[in-house]
């Protein structure tokens with residue numbers, strides 16, 4: 437990839453292993469709230485939460501619901517699917533603890549530090565994330581990632597979420613770089629890749645589970661591949 441001067445990364449599911457960290461937190465909360473006495477299967481609980489959470493995040497990205505609704509609603513909804521009579525109250529309590537504890541987890545994707553070390557010697561690196569500001573900085577600090585990045589832009593500061601063009605344009609303006617000299621790296625085809633492509637940025641789709649074979653964007657399955665491309 438030529439002409440690249442600045443690199444923009446997504447954080448969740450790209451550097452910070454959201455799924456692993458989330459499951460670790462949920463598993464702890466499942467035990468602490470003795471949910472095994474009320475829900476027959478922890479794996480089923482985790483899988484249901486992932487499905488419900490995905491639906492809530494899609495609505496949040498589309499601007500249909502606010503973050504407060506995401507935080508408690510996804511748990512209330514999950515517990516309702518298991519017909520718990522106190523789903524509303526319990527969902528709120530679990531939701532609050534999840535938000536406090538989740539971001540302190542530190543599981544990263546393989547090769548994050550060596551890749552970022554290599555790239556930060558050559559380019560300024562930045563983050564563009566749809567995550568909430570107060571939690572994203574806890575994740576970055578806890579995982580010792582803060583040192584690699586100049587700009588950390590959380591979409592809520594812009595008022596719209598990726599894939600809205602204003603998010604990418606704001607980040608590039610802050611970095612004083614043109615789209616043609618920028619590359620966006622992220623795991624979400626719609627939010628990261630198509631969004632960035634529309635404003636003229638270069639793009640690299642991070643696809644650790646090989647789910648996106650055969651699309652026309654540049655795809656990597658391991659972050660270490662970036663050291664060959666960039």
Ligand SMILES: [Mg+2]
Pocket residue numbers: 446447448449450622623624
């Ligand atoms: Mg992501």
